[in-house]
Amino acid sequence: MKNYYWFMLAAIIVITGILPGCETMGGNQMQTTVYDMHRRMVKLDRELDSSVSRLNESTATLIARTDQSDQQTRMLQGLLEENQAKLDALTRELASMKTTLYRHWNLTTSGAPAGPPKDVSAGTVTIEGAQTPAVTPPSAPAVAPASAPAETPAPAAPPAAAQTQTGKNEIFDSAPLPTETLTGAAQTAAPVQTAAEVPQSPAASDPRVLYQQAQRSFANEDYNTALRQFDEYLSQNPSSDLSANALFWKGKCLYSMDRYAESIQAFEQLRTNYGTSTKVPFAMHNQAVAHSRLGQLPEAARLMEAVIDQYPTSQAADQARTDLRKLRGE
Known part of the structure; x- marks a missing residue:
């Protein structure tokens, strides 16, 4: 234990x-x-x-x-x-x-008389009524510039086809219109001739005389005589500095005589043969107006749009804008 x-x-x-x-x-x-x-x-x-x-x-x-x-x-x-x-x-x-x-420069179109919405004739028969000197082509100095367009004998009454207000029918070409007294070589060729005394077929030594006589006939609303004189000028001078202008005024004569289809052909020929002429935008616009007179409104609108697109700053483009709004009923 x-x-x-x-x-x-x-x-x-x-x-x-x-x-x-x-x-x-x-x-x-x-x-x-x-x-x-x-x-x-x-x-x-x-x-x-x-x-x-x-x-x-x-x-x-x-x-x-x-x-x-x-x-x-x-x-x-x-x-x-x-x-x-x-x-x-x-x-x-x-x-x-x-x-x-x-x-x-008096380029506004507000003075055009009122009319039906699709009537584009107002102020468009002669659209260069206020053309500025800036569009004068190189051939202009060949014609006497001393005679101002205001000295051209005023028409007695507006043409029936135009129906425009006073001042809308004034003609201002790229070259000044002829007056009663010609200057330079033209004065030498016809020193004392007046509009009534100029023969129907002037001497071919100075083609400017014939051109000025044709312009004078147009200013006096003698479209038949002016048409014949422009045709004669073109046949004798197809390649001169004034050929494009002469063809343009030929188209204007045909338009003023209500021969719209022929005027369209003349303006188209101007565009084809003289594409660089200062008259081309005006020719396109007048061609459009002629189409509208024939009831061909789509073609008229197309040409006016082309004027606006290709020549936006020209007087013809300004008129085309106004007329295009009328065509569209705006």
Whole structure:
């Protein structure tokens, strides 16, 4: 019994000595694990703080750039509105200058008499009533410029086909119309001849005399005589500086005589043979008017649109715009 007691005491002593050692070993390992985890958490926290800082900086930069872009957009919008206002002002100023210039050169068509919506005859029989000197071709100096168109004998009454107001039938060709007294070589050829005294077939030494006589006949509304004289001039001088003008006035004679189909052919011949002549836009417009007189409104509208597209700044284009609105019933 006594031995058993000592055995139990020894076992207790051994167990008591062993337990603290196990406790010490387990505690050190746990502390090491906790320290390692703490170290890792601190490292992760530092890295997270760095990432958050960089993210905040990037966000701040983006916000600043966005604000700057918004400011630039507002500035551009302001500049755009300012430029638009300036453009509108320039447009109004140009329109005012154009109106003033047209009135100065008497290029407006407001004096045309009212008529049916599709009647394009008003002011279109002779559309060069206010032609400016800028359209004078190189051949113009060959004719005496001293005699102004105003000196041409005024027609006694408007032709029946035209039915225009006073002043709309005035004839202003690219070359000045002849007067009672010719200058230069023409005066030498016929020093004392007047409109009544000029023979029907003048000498061919100076073709300008025949051309001026034809113009004078047209101004006096003697379209039959003018047509014959223009035909004679063209047959004798097919390639002169005034051939394109003569062919144009031939077409005008035919138009004034209500021979619209023939006038269309004459204007078409002018466009084909003398494509660079200053008379081409006027020929196209008169050709369109002749088509409208024949009831061929689509062809008339097509030609007027062509005048506007190809010669947008010409007087013929201005008249074509007005007549095109009439054709369309506007």
